[in-house]
Structure formats: structure tokens, C-alpha cells
Amino acid sequence: MAVIEKKKGSTRLFPGTVLEALHERIAALRWESALKVFELLREQLWYRPNSAIYVKLIVMLGKCKQPEKAQSLFQAMIDEGCIVNQESYTALLSAYSRSGLFRKAFSLLDEMRSTPNCHPDVYTYSILIKSCLHFHEFDKVQSLLSEMVSQGVKPNTVTYNTLIDAYGKAKRFVDMESTLVEMLRQRECKPDVWTMNSTLRAFGGSGQIETMEKCYEKFLSAGIQPNIKTFNILLDSYGKTGNYKKMSAVMEYMQKYHFSWSLVTYNIVIDAFGRAGDLNQMEFLFRLMQSESIKPNCVTLCSLVRGYAQAGKAEKIRGLLRYIESSDVTVDTVFFNCLVDAYGMMGCLAEMKELTT
Structure with missing residues (x-):
């Protein structure tokens, strides 16, 4: 994991190497491994408490839905004498809200308002609003927006985009349009x-x-x-x-x-032409995709299978399976289920039985 320097019978980790190992694990959201590396870090003679490292770890734990461990690190940061500021509070608040622990998140928000140099800013509110929207806690969102106004904190473009995206996904079109109108009224917040x-x-x-x-x-x-x-x-x-x-x-x-074109673009158009029964165009796009060295994934393959099944082209599916066998494309359970459905649609019972045995 790290380069080891042995001196007088003791084992000492080089700072640059262990910090690099820690940041790699944080970036990959490997929280258990990251915490182990952090414990090794804290054991070193050269270790000095660092608020920035704590914040990165707390943010990581929030993304990994580990709010209790995030709280433990927050307390450890305080115990080690690190300066607790708006950024560290927001990291912990994010960890709570990502896991739907809104009572704790709102309690922490109250604590921030009464703590010098830790007052919540637009970033704090935006994070909490995003989590509330994720859990469809729309009443809480309106409460937070009203609180922002009373606290003199103006929503920014990210706040409005978060609201518009979430309302759209929830098909709350009235809320989405009113948010867009409000955004347009704010000179500081330009739609992007x-x-x-x-x-x-x-x-x-x-x-x-x-x-x-x-x-x-x-x-x-x-x-x-x-x-x-x-x-x-x-x-x-x-x-x-x-x-x-x-x-x-x-x-x-x-x-x-x-x-x-991206992989997503190809997947969309291949699926569309397959549904339309235009196999020539579907196959042309698949060949074009390969010629541009864009590797198909299971979404691509499922779209091809569905297109062939809809047209009753069992032999085309067999050709696709031969292609998969000779390629490095990895298929999953979703693809096999799609294959079973396709053979069932065409009445190919022997092929279905072969796949399910």
C-alpha cells in the first residue's frame, strides 16, 4: 500500500506516499480502506491534525451512507483541536441528509446559525435542499427556501437547477415552471x-x-x-x-x-430504430459505433436483441451472441433476462430452455 521506511527497528510511512494512498481511496469511495489508511496516518510521528483531510473523509462517508462514522470523525476533529468551520459543518450536514436523517441535519443547521464563523451559506442550503428533493420532502424544501430569504442567503444557479431538475423528475411541472420564472427574475442567476x-x-x-x-x-x-x-x-x-x-x-x-456522439447517443438511436422496426438503420448505427471504437455495453446489446425479437429475427440474435463470444464485452443478468424474453416472444422454446438450465 505504501513505501515503508524502517529506522531503528520502527516502521515509518513516508508522508507523500500515505497521503496519496488516502486520497486515492477517498476518490474511489472505498471508505473502509480509507479509514484504515487514515488510522495509519494518525499513528505517524510526523502527523498533524488537518481539517481539510477530515472534511474530505466526512464528505466521502456521506456519499457512502455512513453518517454515524461521519459524526465520529467530526468529533475526532474537534478533539484533535482542528478549527471547525462552515465547511466542516456542511460536510456533516450533507452526510446526515444524504441518508434521510433530516432531524439531525436540521438540528445541525440550527447549531450552525448560532455558532460564530459557521453560519450556513448558499452551498449548505443547496445541499440540504437537494437531499430533501431526493426523498420527496417537498414541504421541507419550501421551508428551507423561506429560511434562506429570512437569513439573507440568495439562491444561486446551482440551487435553482437542483430544484428544476428534481421537480421535473417528480413531474411537478407547476413547481418547476414557477422556479424557472423566479430564477429569471434574479439578475445574479442566469439559466445555463x-x-x-x-x-x-x-x-x-x-x-x-x-x-x-x-x-x-x-x-x-x-x-x-x-x-x-x-x-x-x-x-x-x-x-x-x-x-x-x-x-x-x-x-x-x-x-x-x-x-x-457518445455511447449514450448511440444507445438512444439504436434503441429507437429497433423499436421502429428499422433494422437496417439499427445495424448501420451499430457498425458505425464500432468503427468509431465506442465499445457497446449491455444497454446497446439489449436494444439490438429487442429489435431483432420484435422483427422475429432469431438468426440475427444468434449472430449477435457469436459476436459477444468473440469480443471482450461483458454481459450481465439484465442481458440474459432480455434474451429469455426475446426468445419467449418469438416462441423459441428450445433456446429459452437452454438459457434457463
Whole structure:
């Protein structure tokens, strides 16, 4: 794990090596291993308590849904004499809220307001709002927004984007639109491509294509430039509603203006043409994907299987299985279940039996 220096019978870790090992584990969210490395770190003669390391560990533990361990580290940080500030409080509050422990999170928020130099800022509130939205605690969200106003803390673009995205996913379109209107009123908060993508995804995903298109035009006229995610949202929305001409138009636009396709883009269009029964286009896109050295995944393969099954092309599925055997593509249970469903749809009972035995 680390380079070891032995001196007079003792074992001592070099600072740079052990810190690198710690940060690697934090970045990979390997919380158990990270805590073990941190314990080794604390045993070293050269160790000095560092608030930044504690905060990174607490944030990691929050992401890994380990709020109790995050609380223990927070207390250890205090015991070691580290300065506790707004950042460290926010890290612990995030750990609580990510696990849905809102009573503790709100209690900590109260504590922050009464602690000098630890007052919650827009980042603190945005984190708590995001967690509340994740757990559909919409009443708490409104309470937090009102509190922000009373505390003189202004929402920023990230806050508004978080609200718009969550309301859209929950199909709370009235709340989403009112949030967008409020955002536009704030001179400091300009909508960006994230705002656009969340709005388009909400309307497109619910089949409101005309509204999606109007919003797209408004965002463009406001000077917001689309990115690859924007086009993926448009492609997916058109594909799932059977608007294949419009989907093809988006594909042509992307080609014309040199937007490189991602794996997600290919998966969307392959699935759409497969559902439409256009196997020639589906297969062409699959070959194009391979020619661009984009490795297919299980989503790609399932879309191909469903397209072939819908067209009753059992021999095509067998050819796809031969391709998988000769490639380094890893398949999972989802793919095998898709395969079973496909053979069942075509009445290929022998193949079904072979897969399930």
C-alpha cells in the first residue's frame, strides 16, 4: 500500500506516499480502506491534525451512507483541536441528509446559525435542499427556501437547477415552471445549459414534445448553447414518442456541426430504430459505433436483441451472441433476462430452455 521506511527497528510511512494512498481511496469511495489508511496516518510521528483531510473523509462517508462514522470523525476533529468551520459543518450536514436523517441535519443547521464563523451559506442550503428533493420532502424544501430569504442567503444557479431538475423528475411541472420564472427574475442567476437540459428532459420525458420544443427555442434565443446531453435528451424524447423524422433531423444537425456522439447517443438511436422496426438503420448505427471504437455495453446489446425479437429475427440474435463470444464485452443478468424474453416472444422454446438450465 505504501513505501515503508524502517529506522531503528520502527516502521515509518513516508508522508507523500500515505497521503496519496488516502486520497486515492477517498476518490474511489472505498471508505473502509480509507479509514484504515487514515488510522495509519494518525499513528505517524510526523502527523498533524488537518481539517481539510477530515472534511474530505466526512464528505466521502456521506456519499457512502455512513453518517454515524461521519459524526465520529467530526468529533475526532474537534478533539484533535482542528478549527471547525462552515465547511466542516456542511460536510456533516450533507452526510446526515444524504441518508434521510433530516432531524439531525436540521438540528445541525440550527447549531450552525448560532455558532460564530459557521453560519450556513448558499452551498449548505443547496445541499440540504437537494437531499430533501431526493426523498420527496417537498414541504421541507419550501421551508428551507423561506429560511434562506429570512437569513439573507440568495439562491444561486446551482440551487435553482437542483430544484428544476428534481421537480421535473417528480413531474411537478407547476413547481418547476414557477422556479424557472423566479430564477429569471434574479439578475445574479442566469439559466445555463444545465437549466435547459433539466427542463427539456422533464417535458420530453413526459411526452410533452411541443412544450419541450418551445422551451428549447427560448433557451437558444437567450444565448444558451446546447451540448451533447441536450441532443441526447431531444433524441430520446423524439424516439420514445415515435417522432423519427425529427430524431433524424437532430442526428443530421449533430453531424453537420460536428458534435461527437457518445455511447449514450448511440444507445438512444439504436434503441429507437429497433423499436421502429428499422433494422437496417439499427445495424448501420451499430457498425458505425464500432468503427468509431465506442465499445457497446449491455444497454446497446439489449436494444439490438429487442429489435431483432420484435422483427422475429432469431438468426440475427444468434449472430449477435457469436459476436459477444468473440469480443471482450461483458454481459450481465439484465442481458440474459432480455434474451429469455426475446426468445419467449418469438416462441423459441428450445433456446429459452437452454438459457434457463
